[in-house]
Amino acid sequence: KAGVTQTPRYLIKTRGQQVTLSCSPISGHRSVSWYQQTPGQGLQFLFEYFSETQRNKGNFPGRFSGRQFSNSRSEMNVSTLELGDSALYLCASSFGGGRNTEAFFGQGTRLTVV
Amino acid sequence: ELKVEQNPLFLSMQEGKNYTIYCNYSTTSDRLYWYRQDPGKSLESLFVLLSNGAVKQEGRLMASLDTKARLSTLHITAAVHDLSATYFCAVVSGGGADGLTFGKGTHLIIQP
DSSP, X not given: XXXXXEEOSEEEEOTTOOEEEEXXXXXXXXXXEEXXXXXXXXXXXXXXXXTTEEEEEOSOOTTEEEEEOTTSOEXXXXXXXXXXXXXXXXXXXXXXXXXXXXXXXXXXXXXXXX | OOOEEEEOSEEEEETTOOEEEEEEESSOOSXXXXXXXXXXXXXXXXXXXXXXXXXXXXXXXXXXXXXXXXXXXXXXXXXXXXXXXXXXXXXXXXXXXXXXEEOOOEEEEEEO
C-alpha cells in the first residue's frame, strides 16, 4: 500500500514569506503529526491532528499552524519565515484514536529560508 | 514535561562487535518507538514496544522495554557496516494523542 506522501520535497523561500506543506497519510490512518528536524534542536514535535481536530501541540510560535481535511490529508503553514525555520519537516501518520500502532513517516520536505 | 535521553550520542565500533544504546524517559508512557535514519533520508520504523518486559528482535537488532525503570535498550549483535545510521528512540506522552518526543539520536558508525 502507498506510504506517507509529502509535497513538495524541496522548497526555497525568502525571509518574510509564507509556506504551505502538504502530507497525505496512509489510507485508513486518521492521525497526522508534524515534526521539525534541525541539526541543533533535533526532532521536535509541532502538532498532531486527528479527525480534523488538533489534539496536541508542541512548543512552537503561532507562525506555525496546520489543519486536516476530511480525507485525513494535512497541511502545515509557516508564516513570516525566518532563517531559523530552515529544516526538514516530517509528517507521520498512524491509525490514532488511542490504538497502539506504529507511526510511519514521509520522506519529508526540506525547507531552506534565504 | 516529557524528556527523552539517549546515550551514547556518538558511537564508532568495529564490525563483529556487540553494543547497546540506551534510552531513558522521564514520565509514564504507553508506547516507545525505535527509528533508524540514514543521511538525508526519512525515519524508518524499527520497533514498537508497548508493555513492560517487551522484547522485539529483527536481524542483528533487539529492543527491550522496562517501564518501571523508564528505560529501553537497543542491542546490536555482531555489527555489520550496513547498520551504520542514526538511531532514535521516541516516546508517546499518552492521553490518547500521538505526538512523539524524540531523543537526540545515536549516530552509529560501524567500521570494517
